[in-house]
Amino acid sequence: DTAVSQTPKYLVTQMGNDKSIKCEQNLGHDTMYWYKQDSKKFLKIMFSYNNKELIINETVPNRFSPKSPDKAHLNLHINSLELGDSAVYFCASSQERQETQYFGPGTRLLVL
Amino acid sequence: QKEVEQDPGPLSVPEGAIVSLNCTYSNSAFQYLMWYRQYSRKGPELLMYTYSSGNKEDGRFTAQVDKSSKYISLFIRDSQPSDSATYLCAGLLAGGFKTIFGAGTRLFVKA
Numbered sequence: 001d002t003a004v005s006q007t008p009k010y011l012v013t014q015m016g017n018d019k020s021i022k023c024e025q026n027l028g029h030d031t032m033y034w035y036k037q038d039s040k041k042f043l044k045i046m047f048s049y050n051n052k053e054l055i056i057n058e059t060v061p062n063r064f065s066p067k068s069p070d071k072a073h074l075n076l077h078i079n080s081l082e083l084g085d086s087a088v089y090f091c092a093s094s095q096e097r098q099e100t101q102y103f104g105p106g107t108r109l110l111v112l
Numbered sequence: 113q114k115e116v117e118q119d120p121g122p123l124s125v126p127e128g129a130i131v132s133l134n135c136t137y138s139n140s141a142f143q144y145l146m147w148y149r150q151y152s153r154k155g156p157e158l159l160m161y162t163y164s165s166g167n168k169e170d171g172r173f174t175a176q177v178d179k180s181s182k183y184i185s186l187f188i189r190d191s192q193p194s195d196s197a198t199y200l201c202a203g204l205l206a207g208g209f210k211t212i213f214g215a216g217t218r219l220f221v222k223a
Contacts, residue, residue: 004155031208031209033211040120040215041198042213042215042216043156043200043213043216044213045210045211048209050209056209056210058210090156092155098208098209098211099146099161099163099204101156101158101211102158103155103156103157104155105154105155106153106154
């Protein structure tokens with residue numbers, strides 16, 4: 001009965017590779033988000049989607065491409081991975097009360 | 113200047129102590145102000161939110177907001193070792209869809 005799930009939990013890869021992270025929520029929410037948390041634990045929004053439409057793109061490099069096939073899923077594809085992409089990526093969702101976001105467990109990405 | 117600022121800590125207190133966590137923000141466009149709690153290697157979870165100045169209480173937790181000073185506090189009464197976590201202060205911009213987080217304060221409650 002996991003509310004927001006992410007796969008994979010851990011991702012170790014080489015520089016230059018392309019990887020994807022998947023997110024699913026079973027809460028019936030219509031808004032989903034991607035956040036990046038760096039080594040200093042600073043949590044920064046990357047993208048917001050509402051009803052499968054991109055609403056917020058926080059000056060993220062275009063190597064990052066989110067895709068929302070339906071309201072319950074928001075995936076993140078990263079091309080040409082760089083060392084600086086190493087971080088924990090969190091997916092979250094919310095309904096109309098956007099101050100209440102539900103976060104997934106995170107995907108720990110390490111680029112070597 | 114970061115839009116939401118917190119002392120990173122760590123803050124270490126004995127069990128049963130009253131904990132005070134503080135946060136300042138610079139963006140007047142925040143519609144809601146929130147406190148999230150994040151346990152090690154877990155996703156953040158919402159503790160409390162408020163949209164007006166004043167106090168809001170939920171069990172052992174009290175959020176205090178002064179919008180004129182752009183200052184938010186979280187008080188934890190009778191702190192427990194299970195309260196050991198990072199506490200993130202955040203603001204939701206009016207219009208929705210964008211939440212800005214502070215860097216968090218790490219709290220350790222010793223048994």
